[in-house]
Amino acid sequence: MAFLYKKEKIMNFIEDLKWRGALNQVTDEAGLLEAMDNGQIGAYVGTDPTADSLHLGHLIPFMVLKRFQNAGGKAVIIVGGVTGAIGDPRPTTERQLLSTGQLATNEVGISQQVTKLFGSDGTKIVNNNEWLGQLTLPEFLRDYGKLFSINVMLKKDVVASRLATGISYTEFTYQILQAIDFLQLWRRENVRLQIGGSDQWGNITAGVDLIHTIEGNGASAFGLTIPLMTDSTGKKFGKSEGNAIWLDPKKTSPYTFYQFWFNQSDADVVKYLKYFTFLSPEEIDDLAQEVAENPGNRLGQRRLAQEVTRFVHGQAAVEEAEQLSAALFSGDVSELTTEQIGDVFAGVPSFDIMNEPQNIVDFIVAAGIDKSKRQAREDVSNGAIHVNGIKITDLETMVDPRANYDGKYVLVRRGKKKYFLGKVQGTAL
RNA sequence: GGGAGUGUAGCGAAGUCUGGCUAAACGCGACGGACUGUAACUCCGUUCCUUCGGGUUCGUAGGUUCGAAUCCUACCGCUCCCA
Numbered sequence: 001m002a003f004l005y006k007k008e009k010i011m012n013f014i015e016d017l018k019w020r021g022a023l024n025q026v027t028d029e030a031g032l033l034e035a036m037d038n039g040q041i042g043a044y045v046g047t048d049p050t051a052d053s054l055h056l057g058h059l060i061p062f063m064v065l066k067r068f069q070n071a072g073g074k075a076v077i078i079v080g081g082v083t084g085a086i087g088d089p090r091p092t093t094e095r096q097l098l099s100t101g102q103l104a105t106n107e108v109g110i111s112q113q114v115t116k117l118f119g120s121d122g123t124k125i126v127n128n129n130e131w132l133g134q135l136t137l138p139e140f141l142r143d144y145g146k147l148f149s150i151n152v153m154l155k156k157d158v159v160a161s162r163l164a165t166g167i168s169y170t171e172f173t174y175q176i177l178q179a180i181d182f183l184q185l186w187r188r189e190n191v192r193l194q195i196g197g198s199d200q201w202g203n204i205t206a207g208v209d210l211i212h213t214i215e216g217n218g219a220s221a222f223g224l225t226i227p228l229m230t231d232s233t234g235k236k237f238g239k240s241e242g243n244a245i246w247l248d249p250k251k252t253s254p255y256t257f258y259q260f261w262f263n264q265s266d267a268d269v270v271k272y273l274k275y276f277t278f279l280s281p282e283e284i285d286d287l288a289q290e291v292a293e294n295p296g297n298r299l300g301q302r303r304l305a306q307e308v309t310r311f312v313h314g315q316a317a318v319e320e321a322e323q324l325s326a327a328l329f330s331g332d333v334s335e336l337t338t339e340q341i342g343d344v345f346a347g348v349p350s351f352d353i354m355n356e357p358q359n360i361v362d363f364i365v366a367a368g369i370d371k372s373k374r375q376a377r378e379d380v381s382n383g384a385i386h387v388n389g390i391k392i393t394d395l396e397t398m399v400d401p402r403a404n405y406d407g408k409y410v411l412v413r414r415g416k417k418k419y420f421l422g423k424v425q426g427t428a429l
Numbered sequence: 430g431g432g433a434g435u436g437u438a439g440c441g442a443a444g445u446c447u448g449g450c451u452a453a454a455c456g457c458g459a460c461g462g463a464c465u466g467u468a469a470c471u472c473c474g475u476u477c478c479u480u481c482g483g484g485u486u487c488g489u490a491g492g493u494u495c496g497a498a499u500c501c502u503a504c505c506g507c508u509c510c511c512a
Contacts (some may be wrong), residue, residue: 268468269468296468373479375460416461419468
């Protein structure tokens with residue numbers, strides 16, 4: 001069951017990850033493959049609910065978990081709970097604790113997204129509050145604390161780097177909690193593998209060690225980490241204009257999501273195709289050749305955008321994003337009908353606007369397109385602003401919302417490819 | 430508890446000794462423009478707000494001075510060393 005692509009290249013789970021550049025370290029490669037062959041086992045990824053939605057950074061371990069699932073394994077995901085309330089230490093500074101209300105909201109949002117990605121069949125989403133929440137301090141100290149050596153804990157990279165700047169006792173304890181999670185899932189859900197980013201290595205091995213200590217050295221428990229994702233210029237992957245790309249369509253529209261992938265550079269497409277799609281090595285090799293020979297066609301980028309958008313938002317969203325992209329990047333937007341605008345542009349950031357003429361600069365700021373008048377003036381002067389397809393360069397221009405699209409919409413473009421849809425409200429009092 | 434440092438725009442980092450020429454160097458990031466393939470590279474411009482007169486900034490609050498990021502006092506945060 002650990003084998004994929006039986007009709008084409010034969011690769012097992014690990015070989016496939018290696019080929020995709022998605023493998024950093026494994027605790028015991030041969031042991032893991034053997035365990036996978038001996039019957040279905042589970043693997044888990046933990047997520048702390050630091051926001052009400054997942055973003056692309058989270059998708060990285062989830063992609064590997066999904067491959068594990070596709071290879072016949074059982075996917076288990078921990079969404080926050082106690083570990084989320086504590087905070088995984090960052091290498092630099094102490095985290096700000098989230099309120100319990102915020103945590104609860106975040107957990108709900110993230111659980112829904114995870115369910116969408118993994119399906120409900122056989123996938124298990126758990127909250128570690130189930131076991132960590134019941135644990136009393138005396139039990140914690142007697143049953144677990146005794147098994148952890150401070151000397152070893154201090155050597156973990158994250159802790160070591162924090163010794164210079166300071167780390168609270170709370171965050172220091174995090175690795176123990178995560179180790180307990182692994183142990184509990186090992187017992188409850190037959191989880192034998194924990195998957196995480198390369199920064200999770202220390203936490204993961206803490207869990208493997210704990211299982212070996214309690215369940216015996218022969219106990220089958222493995223850890224696997226994924227390399228840090230960077231783009232070809234060495235920057236951390238997953239940001240657009242300095243903002244995170246969210247999986248929640250309300251926070252990042254499927255159109256924006258699609259465009260994020262579509263705009264990847266030639267140097268990165270193949271890497272991302274391997275990483276973020278479930279296309280076979282043959283298909284990816286073909287696309288790689290296409291990118292090398294006819295980069296201008298952007299076939300690789302297009303396929304990447306389609307595949308990832310489909311995985312996260314579904315086929316309908318792909319079609320909408322492509323329609324919208326076609327409308328925005330090919331023809332003249334002033335030719336579009338009111339209906340087309342309403343249908344197709346739903347995915348673009350929108351704002352409400354009063355039904356009365358307004359100076360262009362004030363209009364831009366009121367719409368939230370720029371954050372200050374200074375910036376708005378600069379953009380207008382630079383010829384960066386188009387209203388309903390017409391470039392505006394005069395700072396004194398008045399924008400009349402009634403002028404186009406039956407007075408219902410005002411379509412604004414800033415720069416080469418950022419669109420905003422103004423929805424005209426009633427007349428101002 | 431004692432001692433030594435440190436806190437500057439989104440980030441990093443000058444400027445502080447020798448107060449005015451500093452809305453504050455430089456780098457990164459970000460935004461816009463040119464080029465292009467909705468790419469990368471490169472180049473150019475912008476990057477506190479503004480009714481374009483000016484206004485408000487350099488941890489916080491006071492003080493000295495004609496004038497303070499720069500000097501003084503107190504307080505707050507962070508780091509290190511000693512106890």
